[in-house]
Amino acid sequence: MKTGLYTNPIFLEHNTGQHPENANRLRAILDKLESDKLMGKFKVEAGRTATSAEIKMLHTEKLISEVETASESGAQTLHTRDCVISAQTYKASLHAVGSVLDAALEVAERRLDNAFCAVRPPGHHAEFDTAMGFCFFNNIALAAEFLSREMGFQRILIIDFDVHHGNGTQHFFEERSDIFFVSMHQDPRTCYPGTGFAKENGRGVGTGYTLNVPVPPGIEDTEYLQIFSTDVKPKLEEYNPDFVLISAGFDAHRDDPLASLNLTESTFKKLSFELKHLAEQTAGGRMLSILEGGYELNALSSCVSEHLQILASDE
Numbered sequence: 209m210k211t212g213l214y215t216n217p218i219f220l221e222h223n224t225g226q227h228p229e230n231a232n233r234l235r236a237i238l239d240k241l242e243s244d245k246l247m248g249k250f251k252v253e254a255g256r257t258a259t260s261a262e263i264k265m266l267h268t269e270k271l272i273s274e275v276e277t278a279s280e281s282g283a284q285t286l287h288t289r290d291c292v293i294s295a296q297t298y299k300a301s302l303h304a305v306g307s308v309l310d311a312a313l314e315v316a317e318r319r320l321d322n323a324f325c326a327v328r329p330p331g332h333h334a335e336f337d338t339a340m341g342f343c344f345f346n347n348i349a350l351a352a353e354f355l356s357r358e359m360g361f362q363r364i365l366i367i368d369f370d371v372h373h374g375n376g377t378q379h380f381f382e383e384r385s386d387i388f389f390v391s392m393h394q395d396p397r398t399c400y401p402g403t404g405f406a407k408e409n410g411r412g413v414g415t416g417y418t419l420n421v422p423v424p425p426g427i428e429d430t431e432y433l434q435i436f437s438t439d440v441k442p443k444l445e446e447y448n449p450d451f452v453l454i455s456a457g458f459d460a461h462r463d464d465p466l467a468s469l470n471l472t473e474s475t476f477k478k479l480s481f482e483l484k485h486l487a488e489q490t491a492g493g494r495m496l497s498i499l500e501g502g503y504e505l506n507a508l509s510s511c512v513s514e515h516l517q518i519l520a521s522d523e
């Protein structure tokens with residue numbers, strides 16, 4: 209299996225201080241991949257910076273210039289207090305997007321079988337014109353838009369298993385049927401950002417092409433995987449995606465400080481296997497996974513290690 213691993217030192221320079229979404233997350237992931245002796249399994253790529261035209265596929269010019277200006281002016285935050293910004297945030301954000309677009313192209317054209325983007329800032333909360341929830345530009349939504357607009361894919365699946373609802377991603381695509389957004393997350397009555405109820409199922413021609421599956425706080429591996437098997441997996445198979453994108457957040461782990469699910473590494477391993485199998489059945493194996501959340505460093509790094517071992521496995 210030719211698996212790409214996109215990572216770049218610029219992602220460490222988005223300096224958020226003591227914030228839970230900090231550079232130590234990526235350091236922990238890379239250290240773990242080294243200590244598990246996995247780096248040799250990947251085609252390691254540095255990615256590239258995105259152009260503003262690429263960001264403007266989905267975001268406003270105003271948001272782009274606000275991120276740039278806030279970075280350069282020494283502002284502490286942008287739009288909401290949880291979006292901490294530093295001098296290199298704009299550059300890191302552009303590089304995160306450029307890397308996922310590069311990875312999408314390489315997987316689309318089969319130079320890679322699949323890929324994982326170890327990028328930050330994360331993206332799935334970022335809206336059309338607003339930074340939100342540690343996110344500035346919506347990395348995965350831009351990858352989906354690129355695959356649709358430039359590469360001709362017609363049934364793109366975005367599956368988001370981060371513990372928080374991927375509100376930004378949903379809002380970009382909820383009126384479309386050619387991009388199916390599926391999110392499993394903690395019950396929004398008990399968890400940020402407070403959206404992602406089951407009744408949010410798309411609009412207009414997009415009705416039925418947004419699937420929100422909230423799960424109760426405290427849920428454990430067996431019950432979570434049962435819900436995946438009965439409520440999610442058949443709908444993914446029915447959609448028959450021609451490209452699989454994963455918003456890979458690992459904050460549903462039981463040790464994560466930001467939410468209240470009780471999952472272990474084994475669930476992320478099983479989900480990774482199921483999604484890889486789906487991609488092989490319907491999308492010629494085309495799968496791109498992009499890092500979102502995960503804030504307990506040991507849990508995060510071991511979940512990413514399990515996830516990547518599945519991606520790179522020949523079995």
Ligand SMILES: [Zn+2]
Binds near residue numbers: 370372457
């Ligand atoms: Zn999250």
